[in-house]
Structures are given as C-alpha cells and as structure tokens.
Amino acid sequence: MEHPIQPQRFPWRLFWLLFALGILGMVSSIPIAIDLFGAVITAEPLPLPLPLVILLGAVQNFGLLALMVFLGLKLGQRVGLGAPLLEGWLNGNSVTNQWRASLGVSFREGIIAGIGIGVVLLIALIAVAPRLPNLPFVTAGRLAVWKRLLACLYGGLYEEILCRLFLLTLIAWLANKALRKSNERLSLTAFWISNLVVAVLFGLGHLPSASLVMPITPLVVALALIFNGIAAISFGVLFRKRGLEAAMIAHFTTDFVIYVVGPRFLVT
Numbered sequence: 696m697e698h699p700i701q702p703q704r705f706p707w708r709l710f711w712l713l714f715a716l717g718i719l720g721m722v723s724s725i726p727i728a729i730d731l732f733g734a735v736i737t738a739e740p741l742p743l744p745l746p747l748v749i750l751l752g753a754v755q756n757f758g759l760l761a762l763m764v765f766l767g768l769k770l771g772q773r774v775g776l777g778a779p780l781l782e783g784w785l786n787g788n789s790v791t792n793q794w795r796a797s798l799g800v801s802f803r804e805g806i807i808a809g810i811g812i813g814v815v816l817l818i819a820l821i822a823v824a825p826r827l828p829n830l831p832f833v834t835a836g837r838l839a840v841w842k843r844l845l846a847c848l849y850g851g852l853y854e855e856i857l858c859r860l861f862l863l864t865l866i867a868w869l870a871n872k873a874l875r876k877s878n879e880r881l882s883l884t885a886f887w888i889s890n891l892v893v894a895v896l897f898g899l900g901h902l903p904s905a906s907l908v909m910p911i912t913p914l915v916v917a918l919a920l921i922f923n924g925i926a927a928i929s930f931g932v933l934f935r936k937r938g939l940e941a942a943m944i945a946h947f948t949t950d951f952v953i954y955v956v957g958p959r960f961l962v963t
Contacts, residue, residue: 703772708785710764713778713856713939717760720852723845730838731831731908760856767860770868774881778860778939801941808933808941809948812926816949817957819922824961827918829909836958843954851947854897858927859934859942863893881935890931898923 771777780798788794820832827833835843866889867881874885898920902911909915926949934942 705772706768706782706785709778709782710768712781712785713764713768713860714761716852717764717856718757720849720854720856721756721760723847724849724853726842727835727838727846730842731834731904760853763857763861767856767864771860771864774864774868774871774885776860776864776867776881776935776939780938780940797937801937802944804937805933805941805944806948808929809945810952812929812945813949813952813957816922816926817953817960820953820957821960823918827909827915831905831908832953832957833961834908835954836961840955843958844951846954847947847950850950851943855930855934855939855943855946858893858897859930860939862896863889863931863934865889866892886931886935890928890935893931894924894927895920897927 768777780794780801783789783794783797789798820830824830824833835846867885870885870888871881874882901919901923902916905911905915905919926946930942930946933945
C-alpha cells in the first residue's frame with residue numbers, strides 16, 4: 696500500500712513504536728540463540744567480562760536499529776513505502792471503515808502468503824534434511840516449542856525492519872534516483888532491483904549463523920539463496936503492495952509453519 700508522495704512531517708511516534716518492536720524481536724531470539732550457538736560462541740575466551748560484552752553489544756545493536764528505523768521511515772516517505780496501518784492507528788484512523796478494511800486485507804494476505812511460503816519451504820527442507828542433518832531447522836526442532844515460537848518474532852519483527860523497511864527502502868530510493876533523477880513515486884523497475892538485491896542479501900545473511908553448526912558448502916549456499924530468496928521476494932511484494940505490517944505477518948507465519956509446526960514432520 697503506497698503513500699501519496701507529498702511533503703510530510705517525520706512520524707516520530709511510528710519511529711518509537713517500530714524501534715520498540717525491533718527490540719522485542721531482538722530479545723525474542725536470545726533463548727533459541729543460546730541453545731543453538733551458545734556453546735560455540737563461548738568456546739573462545741572473551742576479551743572482556745561477559746556482562747560488559749552483552750552491554751556493549753546491546754548499545755551497538757540498539758543504535759543500529761534506531762538508525763535503520765529512522766532512515767527507513769525518512770526515505771520511505773519519498774518513495775511511498777512504510778507502515779501505513781500502524782501510522783494510521785497512531786494518527787487515530789483506526790475508527791474508520793477504510794482503515795479496518797485495509798487491516799483485514801493486510802492480515803488475510805499476510806497469513807495466506809505466510810502459510811503458502813511456509814509449506815513450500817517446509818517440504819523442501821524436509822527433503823534435504825537427510826543430506827544436511829545439522830540444518831538450523833533440524834537442530835531447532837529439538838528445542839522447546841516456546842523458544843521456537845519466540846524466534847518467529849525475531850523474523851517477523853526485526854528481520855522485516857532490517858530487510859524491508861531499511862534495506863529495500865534504501866536501495867529502492869537509490870535505484871529510483873538513478874533511474875528517474877528525482878524523488879517521484881517508486882518505479883516498478885527500481886522496486887524489483889531493490890527486491891532482488893535484498894533477496895540475495897537475505898539469503899547470504901543466514902550463512903554466518905549456519906556456519907556455527909555446519910560446514911558451508913556450495914549446496915548450503917545455493918539452498919540459502921533459493922529458500923530465503925523465495926521468501927524475501929514474496930515479503931518484498933507484500934511490503935510494496937500492503938505495507939510493512941503485511942510483510943511482518945507473512946514472515947512470522949512462514950517461520951511459524953517451518954519452526955513450530957515443521958519439526959513434527961521430521962523423520963527421527
């Protein structure tokens with residue numbers, strides 16, 4: 696759902712809401728990250744006391760998150776990308792029939808897309824699991840359900856702020872300027888350039904964490920690019936069509952299908 700392109704004041708209330716949601720997403724990943732990667736990370740001696748390392752990491756990550764949200768919203772105003780439902784809610788539009796109808800459509804399309812993507816990727820992951828027994832999907836399946844459920848918030852909240860609100864918007868703005876030499880409405884070509892670039896980055900971005908539990912082979916790289924790329928492209932389309940909220944719902948639902956429901960279908 697694209698905004699009308701016109702001079703707008705910066706939406707500070709939306710900034711703080713998305714910043715808080717991003718922090719929630721980051722914190723939600725901690726329990727499963729400790730179980731999956733804790734032993735590997737703590738195997739090496741730390742240069743500083745652990746509490747100080749955690750504090751410095753939190754300050755750094757919160758600062759980067761604030762920058763991502765700010766730039767995403769600022770540039771999104773120029774190319775018609777953003778979080779229209781949350782912004783409308785903050786502006787008091789939630790009482791209107793139009794806002795409620797948009798909420799229903801975004802929620803429905805996000806759920807349907809998330810289930811569809813999740814089922815397709817789950818079938819593919821189950822098919823390759825015998826060859827890659829240390830896939831994060833397989834190892835996560837051995838953990839408590841509540842930890843896997845919390846991890847879905849990381850994808851649905853933090854990763855969507857990073858990949859769609861920030862990266863896709865930034866690259867789309869740059870591509871739009873290069874193609875049109877102005878801040879006009881986002882062109883379809885600029886959107887697809889950014890959507891494909893972000894899909895590749897999204898796939899590659901999963902390799903560092905995977906490398907902590909398994910060797911990175913050409914097959915692993917190819918699967919990371921294909922599986923994550925399919926999801927990222929779909930989330931990008933929803934982001935442009937319905938807004939960040941629909942992409943968040945779809946991403947959360949996809950992860951729920953894969954990480955919460957999916958392990959039940961693994962052959963042990």
